[in-house]
Amino acid sequence: MWVPVGVWVGMRPGVAQIVQPVAQFLAAFPANLLFPVAVFGIVTFSLRPDIWLSPLMILGTQWYILFNVIAGASLMPSELRNAAQNFQVGGWLWWRRVALPAVLPYYVTGAITASGGSWNASIVAELASWGDMRVEAHGLGAYIADATAAGDFHGIVLGVATMSVFVVVINRLFWRPLYYYAERKFRLG
Amino acid sequence: MPNANFGSVDRMNDSTLLQASDIRMAFPKPDGGELLVLDGINLELREREIVGVLGRSGSGKSTLLRLIAGLAAPTAGHVSYLGERVVGPARGIAMVFQSFAIFPWLTVFxxxxxxxxxxxLPRPExxxxxxxxxxxxxxxxxxxxxxxxxSGGMRQRVGFARALVVxxxxxxMDEPFSALDVLTAxxxxxxxxxxxxxxxxxxxxxxxVTHNIEEAVLMCxxxxxxxxxxxxxxxxxxxxLTQPRNRLDPGFRELVERIYVEMTARPAGAVPSRGGVGLSTVLPRTSSNLxxxxxETVAAAPFNGSADLPKIAHDLQMEIDDLFPVAETLQMMRFAEVGGGDIRLTEAGVAFANAGVDERKRIFARHLLTHVALAAHIRRVLDERASHVARKSRFVDELEDFMSEEAAEQTLSAVVTLGRYAEVFAYDDDRATFSLENPV
Structure with a gap:
């Protein structure tokens, strides 16, 4: 969702100068600060935590992607942009052939950074509690939190080990190949 | 060149493909003034011809090409293509870029x-x-x-094919051969x-568009x-001249010579008539070795103090963008006179060429302080201050009254080079300060 916005901003140096620092600032903003608001919302409207805790995870990740895409779009050589203009490449063709490939390596970089943060956030987000309000989703994070609360040492080790294995496997099987592919095919020069 | 351009769109004859009329292009400067890049350009492009736009870098020739392509709009004047005003990229005008500008994630096809x-268009077509x-x-x-x-050559072929296919x-063509090696080009x-x-x-x-005189004569x-x-x-x-043209043909050489004369005519006429170079002059980037x-080259045989610029350019394998800045700097410092496509050494120039290292520096320092106002100004400021230190930014600010930020930076880096060689002041790049102490 942030890709078109990032490309639009990145292609306009004037706008990028203003938006980029804001995106960077928001990326550093911990999602935790919004937890109380979210928990309050979920409890008040009796929403399903499994679904409605997800926005919290996504929130922390979007900004990384946004500012990487902005950087990618603004680093695109002006002659390439001029070439696309000169041959009147527009609309969907422009996105497909010019803009998306140009920012893909940056998108992947952003997504990798974001997934790291999102993973952590997801662990926390599965069990969000604020005062005596408590919402819980089903999953590893909730399991670890419960084990910790119960002082179940074996449970903690099992939970953390599983989490680490997940991270490694996902990195190896998904992000690495994607990054390598994007790097090889789409980097300039 | 047509001078009266009113109603030019209607007056174009059948064979005119494109007409640029009274083009003026200016960019706003941060201080509120404007930087004039193109002024009073009239150009007509007719059927079946190759027109060369020849000039040094910074002469606005690439900007003109962008205007023709509809990639930018002129400040005043207009471009018309087949009788219609160009307001954006037009079908029927295709561009070949200096850096090829082909998409790295797409195949040649x-x-x-x-x-x-x-x-x-339909896929089969x-x-x-x-x-x-x-x-x-x-x-x-x-x-x-x-x-x-x-390879670079094959990439540019893709650039050509991409333009031709439409x-x-x-x-x-924006300097399409200048990023290639000599043979490939x-x-x-x-x-x-x-x-x-x-x-x-x-x-x-x-x-x-090119800055290569021979290329222009060869192709246009x-x-x-x-x-x-x-x-x-x-x-x-x-x-x-008939195609294919031969670079060694006397007619070819004569034309190259004539273009050198045209290109050296104005700056040569303007500079020596004034006393030295004021603060407002943009100094060309150059090196003391050059x-x-x-x-030395001009002083030695076979030139003996006076040389034909095309001949020198050819002998030294220099393009005008390399050669002209050096020649201009020599002229500015009164070591040489440039004009009529020739360079002639002055007495000081000959003396310099014949002197040893220390004597050369003395002559150079004297000419630098006498003829280049900025060098003298920096030296005077340093002499007046007890600390003998001055920040570069103060001189940049002064220069920006006369020129763009970029030109000011270039001028200062040029004067640093000259001043260091002459040992009239020192410059510390880390701290961006001028000083009198010469590093040992």
Whole structure:
């Protein structure tokens, strides 16, 4: 969702100068600060935590992607942009052939950074509690939190080990190949 | 050149493809003033001709090309193509870029096909026309290759094929050979001229922007010589030599010589008549080695103090963008006179060439402080201060009253080079300060 916005901003140096620092600032903003608001919302409207805790995870990740895409779009050589203009490449063709490939390596970089943060956030987000309000989703994070609360040492080790294995496997099987592919095919020069 | 341009759109005759009328291009400066890049440009492009736009870097020739392509809009004046005003990228005007500007994530075929896809043609036609263009330009067999797998020459062939495939009326070429090595560039030029002569290319006219005088004479039917600051047309020269042209042909040499004369005429007339160079003058980027080298070369046999610029350029394998700044600096410091396509050493120039290292520095320092106002100014400021130290930014600010930020930076880096060589002041780049203490 942030890709078109990032490309639009990145292609306009004037706008990028203003938006980029804001995106960077928001990326550093911990999602935790919004937890109380979210928990309050979920409890008040009796929403399903499994679904409605997800926005919290996504929130922390979007900004990384946004500012990487902005950087990618603004680093695109002006002659390439001029070439696309000169041959009147527009609309969907422009996105497909010019803009998306140009920012893909940056998108992947952003997504990798974001997934790291999102993973952590997801662990926390599965069990969000604020005062005596408590919402819980089903999953590893909730399991670890419960084990910790119960002082179940074996449970903690099992939970953390599983989490680490997940991270490694996902990195190896998904992000690495994607990054390598994007790097090889789409980097300039 | 047509001077009266009112109603030019209606007055264009049948064979006129494109007309640029009274073009003026200025960019706003941070201080509120404006930087004039092009002024009073009138250019007409007719059927079946290759027009060269020849000038040094910074003469605004590439800007003119962007205006013609509709990639930018002029501050005043207008460009009309087939009788209609150009307001944006127009179908029928295709560009070949200096840096090739082909998309690294697309194959050769996809790059070439892009312009046709943009026109929404049916797949079979796109395929057939793309393959034909690839074939014509000599890229057969490389259809599925990615740009990173190709040499510079082959990449630029993709640039040509991509432009040709859309069957443009006008092909704009922005220094298309200048990023290539000498041999590759020559092969590409010859191939292009062969295709042009055979009439096999689906194009009607070409505008070639270049800073290479010989390239212009080799390829063009008409050469428009540009002067700098602001970019303006100095002369328009018809080339009637028959193709294929030979660089060694006397007629060819004569024309090259004539263009050198045109290009050296104005700055030479302007500078010596004034006393030295004021603070408002933009100093060209150069090196002390080149200055000394050129003085020595001209002083020695066979030139003996006076040389033909084209001959020197040829002997030293220098293009005008390399040679002219050196010649201008020598002229500014009164070591040489430049004009009529020649460079002649002054007495001081000869003395410098014949002197030893220490004597050279003395002569150089004297001329620098006498004839280059900025150097004298910096020295005076340093002398007046007890600390003998001054920040660079203060001089940049002073220069920016007269020139753009970029030009001010360039001028200061040029004066640093000259001042260091002459040992009249020192400069610390880390701290961006001038001082009098000479580092040991």
């Amino acid at each position: 996809q790059n070439v096909a892009l312009g046709l896809e943009a026109q929404g 796109i395929r057939q026309r793309s393959l034909a263009a690839i074939d014509m330009i000599g890229l057969d067999g490389f259809e599925s290759a990615y740009p990173r797998e190709l 069957h443009p009326n006008i092909m704009l 020559e092969t590409l030029r010859t191939d292009f001229l062969d295709l042009w002569a055979e009439g096999r290319m689906p194009i009607r006219s070409v505008v070639l 039917d008409r050469i428009v010589v540009f002067g700098s600051n602001p970019g303006r047309i100095l002369a328009e020269i018809k080339v009637t 200055l000394a080298g050129l003085l």
